Amino acid sequence: MHPMLRRLDDFAAHLATRPDVVALLGLGSAGAEHDRLDDYSDLDFFVVVDAHAKPRYLESIDWLQAPCPVAYSFANDRNGRKALYADGIFVEYAVFTVDELARLPFTGARVVWQRDDAPAGLADSGPPPAAVPFDTVEFHLNEALTNLYVGLLRELRGERLTAARFIQSYAVDRVIGLLNLTHPEAGHRRDPFDASRRVEQAYPPQVLPLAAMVPGYQHNRRAAEMTLTWLEERFTVDRVIADAIRRLLAVGA
Structure with missing residues (x-):
């Protein structure tokens, strides 16, 4: 297994112990097309949480450090961060509620793990936006x-x-x-x-x-x-x- 996918699986195993986490979705080369992963890939993912828990998952990275210590991180968006693990794996992630995810345009996601009561279709929550106003x-x-x-x-x-x-x-x-x-x-x-x-x-x-x-x-x-x-x-x-x-x-x- 590619180290990126192993990290995502380890991460999923930890999140599964937290009752306020709904799902973990892999995106980009960690998503549905994960055969694209290579030595130059980073790790993109969404963490889906209960609405009351979102502020805590944004403010603290204790959960992010469960698989490996984080050497560097910063908030690059109101919904997430970029981070570099001590072992060199670079990640970019966002935290959403189920309702927010349903309104979000994305594509190519893969459910790495989801709670038993998670709604169906989390990986298909939104179409990509039109690339240009007129595609002609x-x-x-x-x-x-x-x-x-x-x-x-x-x-x-x-x-x-x-x-x-x-x-x-x-x-x-x-x-x-x-x-x-x-x-x-x-x-x-x-x-x-x-x-x-x-x-x-x-x-x-x-x-x-x-x-x-x-x-x-x-x-x-x-x-x-x-x-x-x-x-x-x-x-x-x-x-x-x-x-x-x-x-x-x-x-x-």
């Missing part, structure tokens, strides 16, 4: 183009960090959205919350040249030109916005 080729294409345009304006203003986000992050997210729509056969486990997850497994560099699209902080103009060219080679790009982008690329070139 037209939306992703034109959003990518306008991301490039705005990013280049900010680059010319000297706002290089925000330019990098628009050109090398937001626009690339839309490129991935285009590939997901036009290559539905791509064989990888897509993350409905983060399109960048496992994208290298789905699209080889000749299809998605990430090294050229994301060359780094000092290379926004080069990245924008590469992404624009990629889009023009594969889709019908409106000449007005394409020409506007190329005019910005030409400034100071």
